[in-house]
Amino acid sequence: QVQLVESGGDAIQPGGSLRLSCAASGFALSDFGMHWVRQGPGKGLEWVAFNRYDGTSANYAESVKGRFTIYRDNSQNTLYLEVDSLTVDDTGVYFCAKDLSPRNGLSWLGFGGPGTLVTVSS
Amino acid sequence: DIVMTQSPATLSVSPGERATLFCRASQSVTGYLTWYQQKPGQAPRLLLYGVSTRATDIPARFSGSGSGTEFTLTISSLQSEDFAVYYCQQYNSWPLTFGGGTRVELK
Numbered sequence: 001q002v003q004l005v006e007s008g009g010d011a012i013q014p015g016g017s018l019r020l021s022c023a024a025s026g027f028a029l030s031d032f033g034m035h036w037v038r039q040g041p042g043k044g045l046e047w048v049a050f051n052r053y054d055g056t057s058a059n060y061a062e063s064v065k066g067r068f069t070i071y072r073d074n075s076q077n078t079l080y081l082e083v084d085s086l087t088v089d090d091t092g093v094y095f096c097a098k099d100l101s102p103r104n105g106l107s108w109l110g111f112g113g114p115g116t117l118v119t120v121s122s
Numbered sequence: 123d124i125v126m127t128q129s130p131a132t133l134s135v136s137p138g139e140r141a142t143l144f145c146r147a148s149q150s151v152t153g154y155l156t157w158y159q160q161k162p163g164q165a166p167r168l169l170l171y172g173v174s175t176r177a178t179d180i181p182a183r184f185s186g187s188g189s190g191t192e193f194t195l196t197i198s199s200l201q202s203e204d205f206a207v208y209y210c211q212q213y214n215s216w217p218l219t220f221g222g223g224t225r226v227e228l229k
Binding site: 035037045046050059061095100101103106108110111112113115 | 154156158160163164165166167168171172209211213214215216217218219220221222223
């Protein structure tokens with residue numbers, strides 16, 4: 001059974017950093033591109049970043065470019081999101097999701113976990 | 123960026139009734155349009171992709187139509203478990219973008 005379990009969220013002050021993790025099970029991470037999507041409190045969904053199945057390329061939303069880094073360890077079946085220079089606008093639940101189409105990130109998404117909460121506040 | 127606009131923001135429906143949700147793109151996304159359902163405290167659940175292809179285990183009461191910039195999600199006979207928020211998303215071009223959501227609530 002496919003499972004995605006996000007972790008690493010925390011309450012943190014503006015300007016701080018975190019590393020979010022997404023542990024995958026039931027499939028080989030190395031076979032799939034992966035995304036991070038976030039949701040602010042009471043708000044809609046916002047795509048954040050994509051990482052190619054082999055980790056050789058990534059795409060980012062403009063709002064996080066230069067501050068967030070998506071990467072993976074396929075040997076550990078784990079996806080990561082390094083989030084730096086956090087602002088209050090980064091507050092929300094962060095979900096990881098599988099890339100389900102063959103178009104290298106231009107895809108519909110398969111979510112699997114409850115997400116991890118990042119709260120940025122002074 | 124392609125802006126996705128959903129309407130209405132809230133739809134009040136009685137069980138057994140038909141629900142029709144709309145999604146408009148600011149420019150053509152051809153057929154690269156997907157729909158998700160989200161309940162409180164849960165991850166989004168994939169419903170349809172490629173406008174009208176149902177994902178695994180999605181009941182036939184969910185259907186999608188449209189092309190270009192105008193899309194529709196129809197729930198033919200609303201069940202109690204269908205009360206949730208629904209999002210459309212385009213995957214025609216970067217960045218991936220979502221609509222603001224339609225909340226389907228009990229009338």
